[in-house]
Amino acid sequence: MTAIDKAKILIIATNGFEQSELEFPRDQLRMKGAEVHVATLDGQRIKGWEGADWGREAEADAKISEINSHDYDALVIPGGQINPDLLRVEPAVINLVKDFHNEGKVIAAVCHAPWVLVEAGIVKGREVTSYHSVKTDVVNAGGHWVDEPVACDKGIVTSRKPDDLKDFVAKIVEEIEEGQHNRKAA
Template sequence: MPKMENAKILIMATNGFEQSELEYPLEQLKKAGATVHVASLDGKPIKGWDDKDWGASIEADLKISEVKVDDYIALVLPGGQINPDLLRVEKDAVMLVRDFVTGDKIVAAICHAPWLLIEAGVIKGREATSYHSIRTDMENAGAKWIDKEIAIDNGIITSRSPKDLEAFVAKIIEEVREGEHHRRKADAA
């Protein structure tokens, strides 16, 4: 059984990430013993969105284009409306999500972040959840959408909103401890 102390986890985000959806996993995964890196588009600090205004900045460790998928066991995708909408038009970000999934890595997306799963073409036929406002997007992409705090299908973890963060991070830790995920391939989008 892999230990959290040996786990390297990547969080991918850009400006406009939901503050709690990046900070809470970052803090809790580090507290559990994992090495956690943050990748942004340019490798520079990114600013969160906190409730109704801009929040705090988070330092990035590297550029998305510099990420080596084999260095990590898991990818965490925080939501917020702005962050995943900006990332889903960036080729490097979309390819990174696809490469994590096809590389049998854990991918965890919360709130609006499943937009990236849709764009990467990896959600069709899978049970998943998201923020309720993108339910139709998820279903149109072929996801089997459910309204639960956690949905997991072959190593892809999804949650609805900040209120689900505790369960979301607990499931990431559980999956990391289980190790590699040899999953069935997602249907082509």
């Protein structure tokens, strides 16, 4: 059991992340006292996507391939169409997601980011939500897709879209404070 003000949380993203889906969880979790790091593919700052164009940059604290899941309590993956599509083809990303999963740590993915969970093989038999266009991918991977603001199954937290971010962050906090989640290895 970890209090949110003692938690260490990792956000992984690359260029094309949905602006609000990185910034809102990062900032809200920090306001609640958590230590939040952003890791990118090359360890450099990345540019978000907002509306129909490129948005603001986000600073990076680390390179994804150099992260050790043992150092964190939770993993957050922002959506957008570009970000998770680029992340899900990176072996270092998939291995990191599997490590968090196998250690029973909280994993949170919003919008299109459940694509990364599908690629890591961790949605089978789980209740999952996502942006509606990802529904078929979740179902084909054996997940039970629901149209709810937030779904949570043994510490795997998912949400549909930016409008759900308050519920998403609240569930992340709740799951971190519950502690480790027992699940089968990926």
